Amino acid sequence: MRFAADSMLGKLAKWLRLMGHDTVYLGRSDIKKIKAALDEGRIFLTRNTRLYDLATRRLCEKRKIYFVQANHPKEQLREVASRFNIPLTRTFRLCCVCNFALKRVSRQIVKDLVPEYIYFNHKTFYFCAKCGRVYWPGSHAKRISETLADLLPVE
Numbered sequence: 748m749r750f751a752a753d754s755m756l757g758k759l760a761k762w763l764r765l766m767g768h769d770t771v772y773l774g775r776s777d778i779k780k781i782k783a784a785l786d787e788g789r790i791f792l793t794r795n796t797r798l799y800d801l802a803t804r805r806l807c808e809k810r811k812i813y814f815v816q817a818n819h820p821k822e823q824l825r826e827v828a829s830r831f832n833i834p835l836t837r838t839f840r841l842c843c844v845c846n847f848a849l850k851r852v853s854r855q856i857v858k859d860l861v862p863e864y865i866y867f868n869h870k871t872f873y874f875c876a877k878c879g880r881v882y883w884p885g886s887h888a889k890r891i892s893e894t895l896a897d898l899l900p901v902e
C-alpha cells in the first residue's frame with residue numbers, strides 16, 4: 748500500500764517502509780499536499796484532528812484519510828497494520844530512511860561500506876542508491892524483531 752504521513756508520524760513512516768509500504772513523510776501538511784498524495788493513490792495518515800476534519804470535508808475522501816489514535820509509534824504501527832491488514836513482517840523493498848527502492852547487491856559491491864565481520868558473515872545485501880545506506884538481513888534485526896514480536900497476536 749502507499750501512504751503519506753503527516754508531521755508527528757515520522758517514526759510510523761519508517762516502520763511502514765520497513766514492511767515494504769511506500770510511505771512519504773509530508774511533514775507539516777496542508778490541503779494541497781494531502782490532495783497530491785491522494786492523487787498518487789496514497790492514504791493520508793494524521794494525528795491532527797483539525798486537519799483531519801478539514802481534509803475529509805474539503806476532499807470528500809473519507810476512506811483515504813485516516814486519523815491515527817495511538818500516541819506511541821509502536822501502538823500506531825499496531826493500529827495502522829490492523830486497520831489496513833498489513834502483515835507485520837520485515838521486508839527489504841524500501842529504504843526506511845528515504846523511501847527509495849532498495850537494490851539487492853552482491854557482497855563485493857558493499858565491501859568497503861560495511862564492517863568486516865558483517866561482510867564475512869552475510870551473502871545478501873541491499874543498497875539504497877539515494878542515501879548510500881546498506882541493509883542486510885541481520886541489520887537492526889534484534890530491535891526490529893523484538894518490536895514486531897510484541898505487536899503480533901499470541902497464537
Ligand SMILES: [Zn+2]
Pocket residue numbers: 842843844845846847875876877878879880
Ligand atoms: Zn536511503
